[in-house]
Amino acid sequence: MKYCFSVFFVVFISLTIFAQEKLPKSGVVDSLYKEDHFYATMTYNLLTNTPVGLRQRGFSLGFNLGYLKDMPVNKARNKAIAIGLGYSTNSYNHNILISKDANGVFLYNIIPEGSSFSKNKISTHLIEVPFEFRWRTSTPTDFEFWRIYAGFKVGYLLTHTTKxxxxxxxxxxxxNPHFDNFQYGLMVSAGYNTWNIHVYYALNPIFSEQAKIDGARIEMSTLKIGLMFYIL
Structure with missing residues (x-):
């Protein structure tokens, strides 16, 4: 996760510097312009629909990088749809102990009060397909504008680790076969120019119905809140 953060940070800063450079003025107005193809996101990951006794501790972070194909749907080109492909890595620090019994069956229990631990987290890596409905105040000559982009995305779990x-x-x-390989949810990004507030709300749990605590299914999902950064 530390390696992923380092790579993401370098890419994020590089894209920020690139996006803030003034583009050369060619004198030619592109009436068929498109916007916001590449994106990078940094989020704080909250667990929702949690079992009784669950607590998050430390920072649970998420990072996303990807590409979106912008497709304007009106003459002014300030309304569009977009579909893309991206990569996401996430961590969730919590107090659910995930272990195995003598038969190799996965068990889930809330860590007892007073029991000390230095690390207890879930790490995931996904390939994601986002879809957005876009509204913006852009023009063919204005590279700084307001935007509201809303939509949904579907992710496929490539790898996961619990530690x-x-x-x-x-x-x-x-x-662990109890992870749900498909993750999907709603998202919205809104802001001006470089920086945008981003919110993602998952519509399905992290685990499948086989993951249970005291016989009750673990239905926790995630709410991500952070910053979305778009560039051409």
């Missing part, structure tokens, strides 16, 4: 280090032992797994 615990504490009083109860040390557990690390990457073969």
């Amino acid at each position: 615990y280090i504490g009083d109860l032992g040390s557990f690390k797994y990457s073969n």
